[in-house]
Amino acid sequence: MSTKATFYHAGCGVCVDAEQQFAESLDTTKYDVEIVHLGEAPSRLAEAEAAGVKSVPAFVIGGQPYHINFGASLDALK
């Protein structure tokens, strides 16, 4: 069974780069990847924050946040 991996981003340059290098490059037999653009889906901000996401781009895998470099803080997207 594949694990859910949610990639949160905001369309920034750092985000797009991380999306190409990681979100589109994970083993799909291991992960079920969902890509969420928080600028377009602000209703998802609360779930990202609840999982511990402080900035984008970031993954949430198994409930744990993984921040990749720094594009924008979550506060800046509210």
Next chain:
Amino acid sequence: MSTKATFYHAGCGVCVDAEQQFAESLDTTKYDVEIVHLGEAPSRLAEAEAAGVKSVPAFVIGGQPYHINFGASLDALK
């Protein structure tokens, strides 16, 4: 042709977690992943630093550094 992706770590908890979630989960048809323990291979510190790595765990892909969360600064490993 697969792209070289080097994962630098130092055996810390944050590092081991990132290794399992990312370094062991990338699409191996896309990336040729090398895992480098900087505590055991301090001679590799210079190349990591030259690529812009500031802390571990981090990947270098296509010459660009990608820091995943924060385990330890590179300075702390010297």
